[in-house]
Amino acid sequence: MLTVAIIGRPNVGKSTLFNRLVGKKLAIVHDKPGVTRDRKMAPAKLKDIELNLIDTAGYEYSTVDNMEQRMWKQTQMAINDADVCLFMFDARAGLQPYDEFFADLVRKTQKPVLLLANKCEGKKQEDAIHEAYKLGLGQPIPFSAEHGIGFDDLYMELADIEEKKATQPTATQIEDDTNTEQNNRPIQIAFVGRPNVGKSTLVNALLGDERMLTGPEAGMTRDAITTEWTWKGQRFKLVDTAGLRRQSKVSDSLEKMSVESTIYAANMAQVVVLVLDADAVLDKQDLTIARKVADEGRALVIAVNKWDIANRREALERLNYKLETSLTQVTGVPTVTISALKKEGLDKLMSAVQKVYKRWNMRIPTAPLNKWFAEVQEQNPAPLGKNKRRIKLKYVTQAKTRPPSFYIFSSNPEGLPESYLRYLTNSLRQTFDMGGIPLRVTVRKANNPYVS
Numbered sequence: 001m002l003t004v005a006i007i008g009r010p011n012v013g014k015s016t017l018f019n020r021l022v023g024k025k026l027a028i029v030h031d032k033p034g035v036t037r038d039r040k041m042a043p044a045k046l047k048d049i050e051l052n053l054i055d056t057a058g059y060e061y062s063t064v065d066n067m068e069q070r071m072w073k074q075t076q077m078a079i080n081d082a083d084v085c086l087f088m089f090d091a092r093a094g095l096q097p098y099d100e101f102f103a104d105l106v107r108k109t110q111k112p113v114l115l116l117a118n119k120c121e122g123k124k125q126e127d128a129i130h131e132a133y134k135l136g137l138g139q140p141i142p143f144s145a146e147h148g149i150g151f152d153d154l155y156m157e158l159a160d161i162e163e164k165k166a167t168q169p170t171a172t173q174i175e176d177d178t179n180t181e182q183n184n185r186p187i188q189i190a191f192v193g194r195p196n197v198g199k200s201t202l203v204n205a206l207l208g209d210e211r212m213l214t215g216p217e218a219g220m221t222r223d224a225i226t227t228e229w230t231w232k233g234q235r236f237k238l239v240d241t242a243g244l245r246r247q248s249k250v251s252d253s254l255e256k257m258s259v260e261s262t263i264y265a266a267n268m269a270q271v272v273v274l275v276l277d278a279d280a281v282l283d284k285q286d287l288t289i290a291r292k293v294a295d296e297g298r299a300l301v302i303a304v305n306k307w308d309i310a311n312r313r314e315a316l317e318r319l320n321y322k323l324e325t326s327l328t329q330v331t332g333v334p335t336v337t338i339s340a341l342k343k344e345g346l347d348k349l350m351s352a353v354q355k356v357y358k359r360w361n362m363r364i365p366t367a368p369l370n371k372w373f374a375e376v377q378e379q380n381p382a383p384l385g386k387n388k389r390r391i392k393l394k395y396v397t398q399a400k401t402r403p404p405s406f407y408i409f410s411s412n413p414e415g416l417p418e419s420y421l422r423y424l425t426n427s428l429r430q431t432f433d434m435g436g437i438p439l440r441v442t443v444r445k446a447n448n449p450y451v452s
Contacts, residue, residue: 002162004044005054005082007075007106009098012090013118017145018055021046046155049162054078084112084161086154087137088145091117091125095132103135107366114157116143116150130444133397133407136366186228186235187357190269192262192293194285195243197277198305202340203227203240206350224265231350239265244289266292270360270402271299271353278310278337282322294330294438297403299360301334301352301436308339331426332435356436361401364432369396373408376427382410382420391415394446405440413443 006014019025021044040055056075079085087106089099106113117129120142132140141157143150191199204210207229225240242258266272272293276286281304293300304310304319319335327333334352338345373396382391392411399405408424410416425441428434 001050001052002158002165003052003054003081003083004086004158005056005075005078005084006086006088007056007079007102008088009096009102010057012088013145014088015055017086017088017116017118018042018044018053020145020148021051021053046151046158049155049158051158054082079106079109079111082111083165084114084158085109086116087113087135088116088118088143089128089132089135090119091128091132091142092119094128095134100135103137107136112161113137114154115140116145116154117141118143118145120144120149121147127445130407131409131446133399134395134409136397139399186237187271187353188226188237188239188269189271189273189353190224190239190241190262190265191273191275192241192244192266192289193275194277194283197243197275198340199243199275200240202273202275202303202305202338203238205340205343206231206238206346224261226265234354239269241265244285263292266298267296269298271301271357273301273303273349273353275303275305276319278304278306278312278315281315281319282326287322287326290327290333291329294327297438297440299356299403299437300330301336301349301356303349304335304337305340307337308342308344312337330436330438331429334436359434360403360437362404362432362434363401364398364404366397368432369398372428372431376424376431380423383417393443403438403440404434406442408441408443409446410443411446413445416443 006017008014018040022042023044042053044051044053056078085106087103089095115132115135115137117125117132117140119125120129121144125142129140129142141150141153143154191203193199207227224242227238227240229236229238241262244259244262274286274290274293276282282290282302290300290302302319304315307315323333323335334356336345336349336352338349373393377393382393384390393416394409394411396406396408399407406428421441421443425439428441429439
């Protein structure tokens with residue numbers, strides 16, 4: 001059973017949601033703010049999820065010992081007891097100062113929070129939904145407690161939290177292995193590249209077994225083959241794929257099917273290892289593959305194979321030049337030199353995979369993200385727009401991970417040059433060490449509080 005606290009400022013619809021989930025009118029609902037003062041608890045159910053639901057008083061700030069201060073203490077107790085908090089705001093009225101102040105307090109509790117943009121019965125509330133990213137509580141769910149909108153999305157989020165709670169290790173298990181939960185989730189790696197660069201040999205070397213058919217002939221692998229494997233306590237799914245030739249050279253129907261299987265495997269993977277031949281690093285086809293990986297939002301590692309027989313100096317110079325000039329959308333890709341045949345460099349390769357996977361899942365805390373945003377604009381302010389007035393960038397928030405995606409809110413997003421957006425993206429990547437993963441940075445129009 002999940003303990004769920006419904007929180008937010010007064011009159012945003014908390015009691016309406018409480019009554020709907022409980023299935024009866026236990027909490028008084030009125031247009032007058034501040035009707036709810038105490039914590040109200042009741043068993044509830046959302047589809048097949050059993051809930052222990054807590055309705056709370058609307059948050060109002062006070063530093064003296066009065067009723068508002070005592071109401072806030074009741075809300076604090078509810079948050080402390082909860083497995084997850086439903087933070088509600090009124091999308092019809094837009095964000096208010098109390099919403100932002102309360103969100104800062106809630107973030108410090110480190111509790112899971114679902115952000116509900118309540119009273120979203122029409123499209124007029126879209127601006128308020130976008131503006132809510134500035135709260136730093138994740139992606140808002142368009143919602144209407146009164147009209148039953150958004151309950152399917154709420155169910156999916158609660159189901160994920162319930163599943164994580166069910167598999168959460170005990171305190172003793174945490175002491176034994178702080179990475180237990182992560183280790184239980186296998187990382188899926190797809191090995192891709194041109195034909196005959198040694199993908200199958202590499203997978204066999206990692207497994208310590210002749211699992212894949214190998215040989216000097218190109219095109220030995222036809223279908224994507226998945227094998228489970230554990231390295232240093234972490235589970236992996238290794239996916240060996242067929243070699244990718246230039247599309248113009250693919251005419252055989254069987255090869256077309258093999259190509260489709262490889263592309264699907266790469267799209268489903270969390271990390272893609274692009275295997276190169278040391279004597280022909282990052283040719284046109286390799287770059288095409290790398291760009292497709294980045295476009296799909298996968299983490300990327302480059303493995304330069306056959307390093308034992310390569311002209312190393314020439315290969316490194318060519319690799320660095322190609323990375324700097326032709327693969328700018330994923331700057332800082334980890335590159336590892338290996339010999340699959342001699343089983344050299346394999347630990348370095350897997351360490352790079354784990355590191356880039358961690359970056360791919362990275363969520364930057366709100367405080368350092370805002371600090372970076374202020375400093376980067378101070379160093380190089382946004383340029384003038386079409387009306388000869390400086391474009392104002394108001395705030396930034398991380399919308400999601402896998403890959404990390406950010407929204408920047410501006411009064412005039414259409415006028416921001418692509419060059420300045422690239423500058424922000426490169427600075428973000430460098431400041432927070434996010435090399436080897438694609439970053440999604442989108443500029444959105446900030447809501448104008450003076451327009452009704």
